[in-house]
Amino acid sequence: MVKYYSSFLSLISVSYKTYSKHFKLQGKLCVLLVLFLCVFTANAQDCSVNAGIDETICGDITSFELSGSTAGNLNSNAVWSQVSGSAVTIEDPNNLETAITGMIGGNTYTFRLSAMCRDGVSVFQDVTITVEPITIANAGTDITSCPDSSGGVLITGNTPSNAGETGVWSIIGNNGAGVTINNATAPSTTLDLSQGSAGTTTLRWTISGPEYAPGLRCETYDEITITNYGGVEPVDAGPDQILNSCYTVSQSTNLNGSFAGNGTGGQQGTWTFVTGTREPTIVNPNDNNTQVTGLFEGTYVFRWTVSGPCVNGSDTVTITVDGASQDVTQATVQNGNQVFCNSSVTQTTLVGNEPDYAGETVLWTQTSGPPATISNPNSSTTAVTGLSYNNTYQFNYTIINEETGCSTSSNVRVSYSDNNLAIEVNNGMDIIGECGMETISIPFATTGNGVNEYC
Template sequence: MKAKQFLLNSKALVAAIFSAAIFFAGCKKDDAMAETTPEVSLSTEATEATASATAVRALEGYGATTLGGTGKTVYRVTNLNSSGSGSFMAALGSNRTIVFDVAGTINNFSYTGYNVTNLTIDGTTAPSPGITVSGGSSNGIAFEDGCHDIIVKNIRVRNMGNDGFAVTNGAYNIVFDHVSSSGNHDGNLDVTAGAYNVTVQYSLLGGGASDWSGNMLIAYTPTRNVSVHHNLLLSKTTGGVGERNPMVHSSNGSPGSNMMVDFRNNLVYNWGRNGGTGSGYGTGIDYEGTANVINNFYQSAAAASSAVSMDPDPTAGSGSQAYIAGNVSGNSGVNPNSGSNRAMYPITGGGVVTTQSACEAATIVRAEAGAQPLDAIDQALIAQVSLTACGTVPPSNQAPTVSAGSNNSITLPTSSVTLTGTASDPDGTISSYAWTKTSGPAATIGSPSSVSTTVSGLTAGTYVFNLRVTDNGGLTANSSVTVTVAAASGTNQNPVSNAGPDKAVTLPTNSTTLTGSATDDVQVASYYWEKVSGPSGGAITSPTSATTTITGLNVGTYVYNLRATDNVGATSNDAVNVVVSGSGTPPPINTNPISNAGADKSITLPTNSVTLNGSGTDNGGSIAGYLWEKISGPSGGSISSPNSATTNITGLNAGTYVYNLRVTDNQGATGNDGVTIVVNGVTTPPPVGYGTLLYTQLYDVSSSVNTSGGIRNTRSTSLYKTGPGSFRSEVRYADRNLNNGYRGEMAYQGTTYNPTEGVIEYDVYYQGWKNWGGGGSTILWQPTTSGASAVVGLQNYDGNFKVVRAIGSTVTQQSGTLRAVAPNTWYKMRWEVKWSSSSDGYIRLYIDNVLYYSFTGQTTDGSGTPYLKVGQNRWSITSGSNSVVHYDNLRIYQK
């Protein structure tokens, strides 16, 4: 357009009009899009230091080392919709911190994450009264297979069809900090099915629906290493069950071999059945559960002597083990430590928690538990709690205060600066300091654990450093300082501003979004939008963000300018026109594109690269960009073309990799899809002198059979036929689908019908398979005998080669051991065969040229060609289970 061309050609005039440099103060977008400017990425520490009036509590227990999304991309939630652009659901994923620009209740919300890693959900960033998710048909927020390093804090979950929060199926390194959960139909927060390294702290679990199961279940092999400390558990539910505070059962291995739960410094109130007025128990340990139950406060109108109960179901297993000590009851004359402990000392194994007396901890919990600030429902729950039998409790620990010092500015070639922090504690001492870099280019922190430190190796750009202090009671505080490093004099280049494409709007639509950007030789520090001309209206909602919404537009042409300022104050400008015409049909709402990362891949070393073929589709628009990211996996696995639909992944190592393809449409909406690459280890090479390769077949999972009750179910397939000769073959047995309880067998099988005399040789690699039922490799030579099928075989039973002979339905194992079988060893097998029509013949077996077996029998005449048959057999221990039959990396050679 001419107007824009004139403005673009008049940069000097625009620069004179817009001279004020306004530095970046935050980036707010109209959907859950990633913030790409480094200095606005909110670290976990920064959020904790500024967002909540409640003292920040350090993460403790088994989940204390959880990383979360610290240092990852920040995603903003800008509305309370259950899905779609700007929603909480759209923001969920890996390698990110989610913050909230809105407050209130998100209805009809249910989320279960798979393979989600390095995620922080930070409800402390929401305005008062915070974020509640409610009314979903399944779990509220759950993490399952492949999820790890996740922190959830200051979020409420209510009235879900199943669990409020759940961690299951091997998820690990999970933390719930200051969360609330109530009114759900199963449990408020369950940890099951092999989850481990989990911490639940300073949270409120407040009763459920009338048909619920109870507050908290921690169960099922091999769930372990769960810390539950400083939480308020209120079980009162009218007419319902008020137990499981928590219920602990089904440990991994023998009792006490793994700590399942460390339950300490919690406040358990109004437990028991029928609204906390009838029978029932508070905390239960059964079915070989293992737990510490230490320094908790219990009070209820129920049978108070059952505050802590071992094996509450008298028919349950008898192997439960718990150390129960230091607990206090608000019920007069009741000792909650009098149960059958079955452990003389606390069950250890890590998971350190700063521990107070039961009464002191209960006072802290009553003041701090739950998502902060408390909403009306949580306030009403806490108002029920009164702490009797505690008397005067010492005051709780107060948080320290800290300052990271004044902001610094330097100019290259100066490349180092000294950061001087200060800290104090009103009721104790400072026990540790920790400096970390929150954002900016590379730098070296000289003394990260001192109150002051030198930072060196600085380059041009803006850095943010955080100082975290911890007092002797475990409370922490944070403060940040900014270091601006200017380029050497005379070398800085002006940034390049881009206000985006012109916009056309037709009333009654009276708003539009302007998406700006800028590039710089060092770093863009701030953006500033301003209206240059146009009718009345056209307000700018986010003038200091790269992206802003323009509202209240009227008919006419508007011109807006975007000024970008770099870190040393240089600026540039660009303008965009917004043309508003009369009334008409509103434009359609943009929908998210659909990403397709392609089919999962499987390769075997030495092949160490693979091609991923992705694609994207968009309803009503076009795909504007692609981005491949590595989500998880071993080292290596470089992405050759991260911004293309198709890319090569190179340098792969043995293991499982997960990659994500993000597609972006022409209006900025995104979609994601993942793909898995399985890299199998290097196949054991065949012995020297194999000869000519005749046949190759790689991994195949297409063949399966049902098995029943330990009955052998054999499956064999002809793979190669040839004329007379001597053959060798190699089979690698490496089944990823089966584990303990199954047996693998290699079978080399030859058959002849012609009167013949000859030799068949094999090289067998014994890899040390499971010895259940006498398993291992089997070599069979099968002639046809008069009236019955005869099989003479050499099998590995319990690490020894033995002979098995089968004629008809009679199977016998020859006595004595022929030879011990060493794992990971090649053996040469040699069969001598001699058969004549209607006369005796023989089969002789040699191992490494030593004769071990000779079998004489009679065969009928026939015709045909000798052929080699190679197969594998599988069967299971238990009735009704499935077994997979396949051939894995089979090669047949002729000498």
């Protein structure tokens, strides 16, 4: 094209000299020359490349992907090359989207995407990648240990190596091992492991860099697990118990032995029946707080035996069961705890279960909150009036057998929510459905924050 362009200019030059005396023709030739140059310039680049936008990444990224694009008529594939920065590896220079490896924190790299258009014009664009320095976190090794409440368990993470970096230990998920971190911001710190816990806890050591832009900073972390075998010393089977006569056939109770572990690392306890009127049922022999059923009148002895790498020993507990008189109905409150969102509510209804056995009576009492009025304290269902907004009330429901002296009870709480939800249904007007209607819409409007439901 350059050759033809030169020839055309020569032709124009000759024509110009021949007709230079004719002003009008000279003007036309000038216009023709300008138009030609405009057309030539417009067609001089018929393709383009886009190397993407400049980015800042963190130094813990081992591989970064360049993402370019092209447009127009290319004579060949676009090619990536490195313009500046320490030498890195461009995995596939001929691919618009290619991985870059070997970049190091604290450096800036420039990459160029180049291409040749079909008209012979070379085009390129550069992109700059800034790599912020960050220390790669190392939390050390996993630890298994017996419980230690004196800071005898040591964990050691690496120290941040760049200016402005900080480190912190944190507990991730459930704290099954009962870990207490004594100095969370120190790379090396001691831990307390609870005797009353057994299991595994995940600890994370996080290293954070300074902000490189508002709200943005580099961060790396590493995790270790702390396994606590558990076990309380000394071994204790709990206090002796005397069970009352409030039963018809047999009694039951919970044993209260010291925590012995949960089998982690082989550390656990086992309940065994030693002596008694007849052999009862130990529901879960390895649970220090297991239930025991099938206890008839008489005296029973149980042994709590603990063994494992941390705690060993045994202890016994005696359970004495009085002679049976009669069961008493277990008291329950049927409508549960109540929360009102409307500040205008001043009364409610409490509903307890009916007694099952002859000779039983019921009693509602107020145990906390400003004085309220229980309309019928000796009925299983009663109204309560005199409630006031922004207060909390506690009521107790008791079923009593006056003959045997046996009783059971349950509590219910009445409170108000700060959400103060108000509901107006159909503008306060009744809704009357026509004969044959199978569905009726109930319009309502609410104010305040809360949850509403049909009942």
